[in-house]
Amino acid sequence: MNKLCRLLNLDEDQLFEKITKSFRGHITTWEYFVNWDKVWRNIHPIEKELNLLNVLIGKENMHDETVGLIKEYPTVIKAFPILLAIRSNSIDVLLDSENFISRNFDFRHRELTNEEVEALAGYIIDSGFGDILKDKRIKNLVDYATGVEVGLDSNGRKNRGGTLMETLVEGYVKLLAKN
Secondary structure, three states: OHHHHHHHOOOHHHHHHHHHHOOOOOOOOHHHOOOHHHHHHHHHHHHHHHHHHHHHOOOOOHHHHHHHHHHHOHHHHHHHHHHOOOOOOEEEEEEEOOOOEEEEEEOOOOOOOHHHHHHHHHHHHHOOHHHHHHOOOOOOHHHHHHHHHHHHHOOHHHHHHHHHHHHHHHHHHHHHHHO
16 A cells, blocks of 8 residues: 555545546446347257247147147256256255155156156246246247346346456556556
């Protein structure tokens, strides 16, 4: 601090005042809002599965339609987590809180038993997502999942804000170092 005061020919109070007056209310750049590369990186691997799941939109018998789709195209389960904004490939869901009974739902592609297919179809139904599809509240699952990814990416904003500040300060330090 003393070196900086001598370099700028200011006392500590003057330096403090100079620094605080230079603060800006916003440092938001275009990179702050959404990391689009990350969004597309997360959507691209499941885009086909999301398009396959689009056939469920508007179906009356959601359970049977979902079971049939999973049996015919078992890879669709890879897209299930994003439908409920989950990043993990498996999740434990508490089914009975009195007896503390839970079930693990594994969304990795593999040979599925009939019981697993039924359970995975139940995951869509019991989560409430089946009603959203049945009632046509969503028109396209690729677009929906893209929106979910954007929402999940909003947590990264605080990190991007810190990075933006580091970059901004680094630029000022480099300018001062040249003088």
